[in-house]
Amino acid sequence: MVIAGAAIGWALFTLVILHTVSGRNPVTDTLSSYAHSERGGGMLEAALLSLAVGTIAVLGALRATGMRLGLTTHILFGATALGLSLAAFFPATLDSGGDVASGVVHQYASLIAFLCLPGIGMSLRERAELEHTRILLNRICVVYAAGLFLFGLSYVTRDLSGLEWINAMLPVGFAQRISFGTGFALLGALALAASRSAKALS
Template sequence: MPSTALARPLAAAGTAAVLLGILAVGALHVLPPTAEISPVRRTISEYALHETAWVFNLGVLVLALGSLAVSAALAYAGQLRIASVAGLGLLLWSLGLAAVVYFPKHDWAVGPSLDGHLHRVASLVAFLSLPVGALLVVLAWRRDARRRADVWLTALPALAALAMFGVIIGAFLLQPYTGVAWWRAIPLGAVERGLAVFEVLTVLALGRWAWRAATDERKGAFLTDVR
């Protein structure tokens, strides 16, 4: 079996896993007891501090595995070199998500913890590395007419994710001048959820990219055989 033949099943499985992971985390927004958590002020990781934490953890891990499958699909489709900065960015996204689960956020009812600090670092790495890695893939293929739609569908959510990330960084940097704690200066929960939405859309766009590239390769091989 040629390596490109693995790209389509990996892209399909990865996309399905990403959607299932998001469905699991999304359900926590509307089902008790976590439905009472403010999506505007509280971060998504707050769901990991309740009795239904297993749903959150499972959803994030499935999202990480799905994203990893999408990265592999891109590599098998010949669109990504795993041993590259772009490949590293996509890998760090998946590893960062896994670390977010392994190291729970601060439980402020108890106080700050080492796990909470590591959780915050893992979140920053994950949220930043994915759009950067995706944009590097975009830059590598921006002049290929066959990939024009994939380039735009990937670049737009990746840039939007960086913009949302910039809102958080801006609030942090302005903290000494405004005198307002950065997590209070913005609706942190809403901004983080917006960031997460654009990150997921980026992964889905990459999954579509891998599928279409592998399909094009298959069609090309078929035409070659016919000739």
Template sequence: MPGTRNTGVLALGGIAVAALLTVIGHLEVNDDLNPWALTISDFAVSDRGGVIDVAMVVLALATVALLYGLRRTGPPRPGAGRTAELLLGAWVAGLLLAAMVPTNEPGTAMTPAAYVHRYASVVAFLALPVGGWLLARRPDLDAAARTLRALALLSLTLAAAMVWSAYPGDRVLIGLAERLLIVTEVAVLGTVAVIQTRRVTPARGA
């Protein structure tokens, strides 16, 4: 039976494409936008339906490939597998919803759509690091367990910094905090993808 190597390759390719599209999206938007003070969503709404929105969809699809690979490997340790997969599914759903429902333009009042976008993003940002921590308990990911736990803790720390900036911190450096958070969370996905490319595991029941 086919193993998981192809899913890892697909995921790594999707992550690379998403990263490239995000960089292009930053270069294409208005030069007056400050990436350290504004979030990626603020950039995306200025180019609605543009490459940043596409990048979010591509990243979600890359995660789906990883999930498919995880489902095809041997059964995880009790309490680690199904919950981690559900959390990765929540990350995918949050990304897709945030891509489809825009936030408000910078400096304008929050709209109902903007609140949907905000909370979809919050779900995604929190679900992935917790899922990454649980993935570290899987026997097929033992080689990357320490890396996954370190990235998960760093992601949660950066998420806390972003929350502080969004509320009592008057949005100081919120864009920087968010971008560091996204890089760290994508590194969780990349770590799992690299492990998948290194082995060919028989499907369950094979």
């Protein structure tokens, strides 16, 4: 629990500082573009790696309480952590240039992490040990799914002729942060559930 809380908290703190010093627009710029900021270099990568550590630590905390987790849940936790780690090591490619291969790896790694994270919550909603947080998990998963849909919509339509108005009404950066912020809430809720289960056992 200490490792999970520290890793997730450090990731969140690092991202807040990065948004403060980078000079980029958090409403219109994606998180991936912060890797190319003049200020705050390396902070995005550090935050993603810290969140990956926190994800695995949450899995360890849940297992330590004696909760029986299925293979699907383990795969989703592992895929989320792997996706975050790869996204950290392979920065995105901006329109101005860069390593195209790195950009492709970053894009798909981020997609894996974004899709697997809500899957973790959905795979654990029916666990009897999480009954006291089931409603919270359901709400977080709904918000996450909505944010992910809006992010995908704004991302796909931002360069399509005639559909620029969608991105004007729903900037891609803002939509992405809805999902990413909800991801932090999901991991936090699972860490809280592990803590409550541990107290019940003691």
